Amino acid sequence: MNLPILNIIKKICTLTGLLLFLISCKSSPEEYVEKIDLQPSIALQNMYLVDLQSCADYVGALTRTSEVDSLKFYFKKARTQFKKVEPVLSFQDQNNYSFLNAPNLLKVEEEDLTDIKINEPSSFQTLEENIFSDAPDIDAVHKTAGKIHSRLQVLLRNTDVAYLKPYHVLWIVRKQLIRTATTGVTGFDSPVLESSLMDAVTAFAKAEQILNLYDHNFKKEPLKALWQDKFSRAKSYLTEGDFENFNRYEFIKSHIDPMLVLWVETAKDWQVSFPLQMAIDNNASSLFSKEALSLDFFAGRKVTPLSEDKIQLGKRLFHDKSLSSSQTVSCATCHKSNLAFTDGLTKSNGLNRNSPSLTYSAYQQGFFYDKRSGSLEGQIVSVINNSQEFHSDLKSFASLIDQDSSYIKEFEIAYATPIHQNSIRDAIADYVRSLNYWNSKWDQNIRNEINTLTASEINGFNLFNGKAKCATCHFAPVFNGTVPPDFMETEMEHLGVPEAAVTNNARIDTDLGRFEIYKTENRKHFFKTPSIRNIALTSPYMHNGVYKTLEEVIEFYNLGGGYGIGITNQEYQTLPTDPLNLTDQEKTDLINFMKTLTDAEFVNQ
Template sequence: MKKTSILLGSISICLLLFSGRKAVSPYQKDTVPEKVAALYAANFQKFQNEVHSLAALANNATSIDEWEVLKKQVEKTRLVYKEIEFIFDYYQTFYNGTYINGAPLPKVSEYFEADKVIPPGGLQALDEAVYEAASIENLQHIKVLANGLKERVDFIAKIHLPVNLKSSQIIECIRSGIVRIFTLGVTGFDTPGSVNGLQESYVSWQSMETTFLYFEAGISPEAKAEFEAIKELFAQGKKVLNANTHFNDFDRLSFLKEVVNPLYAALLEFQNLNNIVLEPYKKHAQNYQAKNIFDVDFLNTDFYSELVYLPLDNPKTIALGELLFQDPQLSKDNMMSCASCHNPNKGFSDGLPKSISNQEGVFTERNAQTLMDAGYSTRYFWDMRASDLERQVIHVIDNDLEFNTDFDAIVNKLNKNDNYNKLFKEAYGGINTEDINQRSISNALAAYVNSLKSFNSPFDKYVRNETKEYPESAKRGFNLFMGKAACGSCHFAPVFNGTIPPFYLESESEVLGITQGFDSIAPRLDTDLGRMANGLKLDNHPFLRNSFKTVTVRNAALTAPYMHNGLFDTLEEVLAFYNLGGGAGMGLEVENQTLPDTPLDLSQQEIADIIAFMETLTDTSGYGARGD
């Protein structure tokens, strides 16, 4: 028996040699994670040292004569951080977004200092601060920021290092880092003061390349060609990012089509060919199997609906939800349906500044948002008061101006209909003693809304290389949207809504200074308190006064009028408002306006180009989506 085993083993080795495969012992250790972890630890220490230097400079600064030295140190510290960000943010996402490199805005975190307002801090706040006017007051502010950053970095270093990496997680870090560069780096989101996004993106890109090259040791023969292709794409990306191009002139569309999307796909293919088993460290909305940032399945809406009654991708519940969506029986007087305010022919909006109510001559408080791509979000309604699509239904049912009823009344109506009894039993039979109930009704409607996805627009097809035809004006418009006009720093790709990349774990709202009428001579601030008054303790803070959800601009050509109060009739008016710097740019006192109040200096041609791009985001094919 022993001789037989030896003989079989010898045959196996010979077969491996003749097939050109490397004979790898099952006990051979993957050394890539250890090497990457060592490099990462060294780079993290380098970052920590630069933070210490920054804090020391700030503490010793006594006059504005040291301003330029501080500015250079902030720039140096940020560039060193970019060498570790793609790994650090993957493992410490919420800590990073709260304390290290989040947007320079006050926030209330569900994870840290519960119910307390956390003031702006971290690298983005420092980037903004050193580009403010030099003054003793601002010098003191920089000192506070620098010392706060030092405290946070020293704390996280103690619990974060050494980090335990796995090969598939390293690749996932790199792929997410590519998304970050495209959505937050080259858009200028991450550099609100310096607008140094291209240089910082280059440093991050180079660091990811260095990390990836560790995979060359022990590479399988099948993966060698893909490895070389990835090396070429990294080199191409470095050349583009390091071309000394002015921020406003950077060709983001070509970068997306020629470098970002091909590299994103190639890294997944390399992982598969090199037999690297997927072992994710964290759960997030990015679908790791997607090959293109603008694939319909790049983001997984199941991530946003984990606690629902049944998963929202069931074709039976989606079909039932569509039937309910169009049924006026859901309202008290059988006069209104969901489609009354969310008309499929108007991009699932209604074409009115504020929606009709159940009372003649009376309108609801706000404009009807499109329901297309609504599932890609963590919060719902303009004031973000609902946490998932099922709960969103409850608010409509209860609202005095909308359905003005309750679920008991609706259940009684539906139980009298044989077809509904049959359909609910097929979809929900056996889950509860009664098939038709509050949860099943809400779930069916949520499933239908969740199925409304629009990723087959002319723009999507062009960037996925499914068509070569695309208007030159729209190309210019996309580059403006993602660059000079700063639209993409709030309306994040690929959904172009406020759900934050690269992991898409949270959805944002903004204070824009929306007015009661578009009067730039004598503007009056809209009185709707928005998110601050949504009834949630977590949001009841002054910095969220007049703050409203950042909704998608997909299908915007179909959904006029715009904003929560239906202020603007056309996209031209919307762009004109932003071009002025919002309410604050028009001279109003808008506390905590998150939109920069400086004019964008967009020409009429540039505005027309941005609109041309937005019009190519129209996709009505998803209206009949069934989630299969």
């Protein structure tokens, strides 16, 4: 038996005589965990630390070998063990999990002008891209592996998951289901090996093992058998596929969503009381439903239910030109409902950027293209105060409409409050929060309400999540940059967007994006990743409106972003620079899929 593993088990075991058993036991640590009848929380602690130690051992081996084949072997072993650790680690310690699983990109954290952190990545993705490159940098491999090994050792010394309750365990299992569906099968954290499917099998097996530790909570015996069947079918489906041809649509529809339904049933059977609402609603039974994501979570406060009175009041304010000093501009000027709340212009009047859609904008952790606002309410105030937009202020507007008896009555009914600048801001924000319909052709099909998707549209989704690598930035179910399954961060990317729609000798657009907020040099040309829902109606595209058609957008990505069209002096471009080599039919399929994301309200219009 591995001595470090033995030491860990010695440290955590409290049963009388257990150490004597261990010394004489010839079974592996994994078998030991399964055989000994422990309290579920103790058994979970044992199992987790055994997996952590095994992962650390393989990473440690990477620091001691310079032979490329050995590096590849030990990396694959370490990564498999990391996927076993993933369900618990990602729930128990999100910061360390994010560090270990980070993309191989410079990490910039900008809290304010006095607190800007720039960190080089030292993660499993960093190792993968180095070890499996044409010319691995052995010294860099050793350095990165050393940092990962040190981090794992800290976790081994300080981790305690014995406090976990049954509701925590249910959250752990569900989080793994959501992660697998939204990032796990997309190659998000396996950019070179594309080992996502087998990674998912490993993580699913561990999630099932964790659930089994708590099987005494089941009051309805058939539910236990159902979980076993669902996991077995899902793992078989993952095993039978290969990354490029895997049917992700069928996987979500026939495996993930049914498991979410079973999860809700299990929570009721266990009679758990959830102390708070996570990003995924505790009653969510489908990933692509209006009920799946909690608006309260994204708002950071209680904003639901969004009553019809609140929505209609917010809509009236949204269209009220009195908000502007000139009395000629309203929110609807730049966000027209028939264009999915965009304006159809390359750049909005008086501004230097394209008008983004407001649909599904509630599901973000940052607003404006440069994320200079942290909330919908803050964005609204900024627009009203901006001299190039409304050139007004909420205080003046509040005084103006406080003379309108109909407004006074509507505020009293909707918010039980007098007219105030804060309640005006909240009402407009709540209206914007209502612009999430979840009734597109895509949504209705994947929820199994209708069956009208074409083979081209389904293939487009599978390409979006596979070969075309779109889903590594535009994450389901919103298809924006807010990263599941925690939805705590909305990513920004440097694509190398040109100033003109050309395919060679391009020049980068002069808009510096996020750089203008904190002047962080390596944040030049970074912009927030928007949702592609209703994208068929929101032309022109990109922050500067440079592309008029979806065909132009797809070709830009297919060529490798800015790098592929001649903008080769941008070292911080986050978009992979290699061409995607999409066929004409694959480009068509991608566009056909994106068109299925148009909500029924706009189709009817």
